[in-house]
Amino acid sequence: MEIELSKGGRFNLSQEVPQLKKVSIGLGWQVSQNGESYDVDASVFMLGADGKVPDERYFVFYNNLQSLDGSLRHSGDNRTGEGNGDDETIYVDLQKINPIIQEIVFVVTIHEGQEKNQNFSQIRNAFIKIYNPETKRSLARYNLREAFSQETALEFGRLYKKDDDWRFQAVGEGYNAGLQSFVDKYIVETNPKEKKVEPKVEIPVIVPLQNSPSQPIDITKKANISLLKTKVDIVLTKKGITNVVARVALVLDISGSMLQQYTSGAVQAFLERIVPVASRLDNDGKLDVWFFGSTFKRTKSVHETNVDGYVQEECGEKKRSFLILKTPSLMKELGFGNNEARVIQDVIKKYTQEMPDKLPTFIVFLSDGGVTDEQGITKAVVDAAKYPIFWQFVGLAGSNYGILERLDTMGGRIVDNADFFQVDDLGKITDEQLYERLLNEFPGWIKQARAKGILN
Numbered sequence: 001m002e003i004e005l006s007k008g009g010r011f012n013l014s015q016e017v018p019q020l021k022k023v024s025i026g027l028g029w030q031v032s033q034n035g036e037s038y039d040v041d042a043s044v045f046m047l048g049a050d051g052k053v054p055d056e057r058y059f060v061f062y063n064n065l066q067s068l069d070g071s072l073r074h075s076g077d078n079r080t081g082e083g084n085g086d087d088e089t090i091y092v093d094l095q096k097i098n099p100i101i102q103e104i105v106f107v108v109t110i111h112e113g114q115e116k117n118q119n120f121s122q123i124r125n126a127f128i129k130i131y132n133p134e135t136k137r138s139l140a141r142y143n144l145r146e147a148f149s150q151e152t153a154l155e156f157g158r159l160y161k162k163d164d165d166w167r168f169q170a171v172g173e174g175y176n177a178g179l180q181s182f183v184d185k186y187i188v189e190t191n192p193k194e195k196k197v198e199p200k201v202e203i204p205v206i207v208p209l210q211n212s213p214s215q216p217i218d219i220t221k222k223a224n225i226s227l228l229k230t231k232v233d234i235v236l237t238k239k240g241i242t243n244v245v246a247r248v249a250l251v252l253d254i255s256g257s258m259l260q261q262y263t264s265g266a267v268q269a270f271l272e273r274i275v276p277v278a279s280r281l282d283n284d285g286k287l288d289v290w291f292f293g294s295t296f297k298r299t300k301s302v303h304e305t306n307v308d309g310y311v312q313e314e315c316g317e318k319k320r321s322f323l324i325l326k327t328p329s330l331m332k333e334l335g336f337g338n339n340e341a342r343v344i345q346d347v348i349k350k351y352t353q354e355m356p357d358k359l360p361t362f363i364v365f366l367s368d369g370g371v372t373d374e375q376g377i378t379k380a381v382v383d384a385a386k387y388p389i390f391w392q393f394v395g396l397a398g399s400n401y402g403i404l405e406r407l408d409t410m411g412g413r414i415v416d417n418a419d420f421f422q423v424d425d426l427g428k429i430t431d432e433q434l435y436e437r438l439l440n441e442f443p444g445w446i447k448q449a450r451a452k453g454i455l456n
Contacts, residue, residue, distance in 0.1 A: 002129075002138040005170040011140040013130070014165035024133040025090040027108060027156060029126040037430045038118055039111035041077060042088040042156075043179060045186045047103040053187045054100055060090070061179070071096035072104070077224070091133065092159070094166060104159040105186070109179045113152030115427050120148035120174060128156040130168050142170035153177045225304050228276035228431060235435040236280060239443045246360040247351065248278035249288040250302075251343055253367040253396075254315065254328065256293070256336030261368065261396065262328050268311040270396075270426050273434060274364055275307050281362060288350070291315070294335025296343035298350075340367065341376030344391075348384050358456045360446060361389045364438065369395060371402035378403055378410065385413035388455050390445045392438055395422035415448040416441070 003011055013023065031038045046058035046067055053059050057068035062077040075089040090106065106128060110118050120126070129141035142157055151174030158169050175181065236242045252267060261267050271289075278287035286301040291314070299314045300306075316329030344365075351361045371377065381391060393404045403410070407418040419441040423429050429437075449455040 003140045005140055005142040007142075007144075007146065007170055007172040009142065009170045011130070011168045012165055013139070013159075013168055017132075017139060020132060021093065021095050022133055023092050023094065023139075024131050025092065025106060025157075025159075026129045026131060027089070027106065027127070028087045029108070029123050032122045032124060038122070040087070040123070041109055041111055041179070042074070042090065043107045043109065043182070044072060044074065044090055045105045045107065045182065046072065046097075046101045047105065047186060048100050049102050051103070051186070056187060058101065059183070059187060069096055069098040069101075071098070071101075102161045106156045106158060107153060107179075107182055108156055109153040109177075109182075112178075112427050114176070114178060115425070117428075118152070119176075120151045120154060123148070126154070126156070128170070140168055142172065144172050146172055146174075148174050150176050153179070153182070225272075225276055225279065225307070228273060229279055231431045232276045232280045232435055235432070235439055238436075239439055241439075241443050241446065244281065244360065244446065245283055246281040246362045247288070247357070248274075248282050248362050249290070249347065249351075249364070250274050251290045251292065251347065251363060251365040253338070254291045254293050254331050254334055255338045255368070255370065256331065257370060258368050258396075259327060259331065262311065262315065262331070266396075266426055267366075268309075270366060271302065271310060272307055273431060275302060275304060277362070277364075277435070277438065279304060289314075290343050290347065291330055291334060292339065292343035293331060294337035294339055296339070296346060297330065297334060298346070338367070338370045338372055340365075340371060341373045341380050344377065344380040344384070348380065348387065348389065351389055352387050358388060360449070360455055361387075362442060363389060363391045365391055365393045366396055367393065367401070367404070368397055369401045371404060374403040381407070381410065381418055382412045385415055385417045386454065388449060389417065390442055390449075391418040392442065393418065393420040394438075395420065396426060397424050414452055415445060415454065417445060417449075 005011060013020070027042045029040055031040070041062055043059070043061035045053055046060070048054045055068050057064065060067050060072055060074050062074070065074040065076060066072065071093045073091040075091070077088070092104070108126070110120070113119055126144040127141060128144075129138050131138040144154065144156065148154070153175040155171045155173045155175070157171050160167055160169065233242070236244075250271065252271075254262070258267070275287055279285045286303045288301050289299045291297050291299060302310050314330065347363060351357070384391070393407070395401050395404065401420070401422065404420045407420050408416065410418075421437050421440075426434070446455065
């Protein structure tokens with residue numbers, strides 16, 4: 001018989017089902033139908049007697065699905081929140097838990113909730129339950145019926161050890177915080193230069209796994225490419241261009257005013273959303289990449305298998321503990337100014353001289369404005385109109401886009417080969433909205449270009 005707990009209620013697992021050595025923790029929620037996309041995550045912190053994670057690998061979440069001792073396993077990131085069952089599940093082998101672990105905290109957060117102005121007032125039917133994984137019989141359940149408002153994170157419940165018994169408690173505590181705040185709370189950065197103090201009493205020792213050195217914690221979301229490709233397919237079908245094959249490239253502004261967009265992970269997130277476009281349009285699925293400031297640089301192509309951490313790797317962002325990033329070295333290398341015209345000319349050079357092809361080439365060009373060389377940009381775009389290249393300019397949280405905002409009225413071109421739209425925050429535009437806007441004028445250009453003999 002399932003025991004229904006209220007907030008603060010407890011269930012003695014060791015006494016009620018002493019023979020049970022493995023349990024599952026099911027967590028679920030439903031998002032109110034308001035048209036927005038929510039990404040809700042369950043994370044687990046395994047704590048010692050001091051209330052801290054003894055090793056970073058005892059923090060189990062979407063980027064680390066198993067604990068250091070192998071006792072706890074995460075089902076993985078569910079980004080839809082659809083259905084009435086468990087959205088994410090934590091599997092626990094009580095016998096394998098390292099003796100130093102005294103408490104296991106289950107936290108649920110809305111990814112980028114504060115940035116997107118999303119909170120738990122828009123989440124309903126949230127629950128946490130503990131059940132027998134073999135029989136699926138629920139032992140105890142806590143339905144979070146509290147009225148939450150601005151909270152972006154909730155501690156659903158916890159397993160804790162008392163008098164050698166494992167007990168479960170329904171917590172239901174809300175926080176106006178993100179996952180990083182819990183990382184800061186429960187995980188202490190160790191300084192290798194500090195002198196170790198030997199404990200006065202013997203305590204259990206964690207034996208690290210071989211060939212698995214501790215790494216700085218990265219809570220950056222990894223791209224769900226399969227899901228994004230499905231969303232691209234929907235837009236391509238709607239636009240009637242599912243059979244179009246095209247080369248795809250991305251040009252990224254790395255001028256000084258873009259610093260916050262790089263350190264916040266916004267540029268990496270944007271890149272991850274463009275890769276599926278290349279996967280669907282380009283035969284080899286590769287996305288050619290340029291970065292530009294006062295000058296420009298071509299970097300290696302990005303595809304599904306190397307997209308994670310691409311911006312950090314190529315831009316030289318040296319990661320410190322817990323995602324505190326410094327100015328990318330590539331930003332310093334290329335200069336803090338804007339020179340769109342030069343990089344546009346190099347893109348044209350690659351696809352018309354180095355790699356000429358009658359296939360359409362789709363260029364996504366991200367800039368936060370500060371356009372200076374309007375004459376140079378105008379000449380480059382007008383000259384490129386006779387080539388099978390379409391330019392989709394995207395303005396990001398900036399100003400002074402100049403000629404980019406007047407592309408539709410730019411004269412002197414055989415076809416209209418460019419489009420522009422602006423967004424204040426890429427994190428607040430859904431994937432569907434982004435792909436709809438990215439591919440808005442591309443199909444029309446294809447028809448015009450074919451009619452003019454630019455495309456086959």
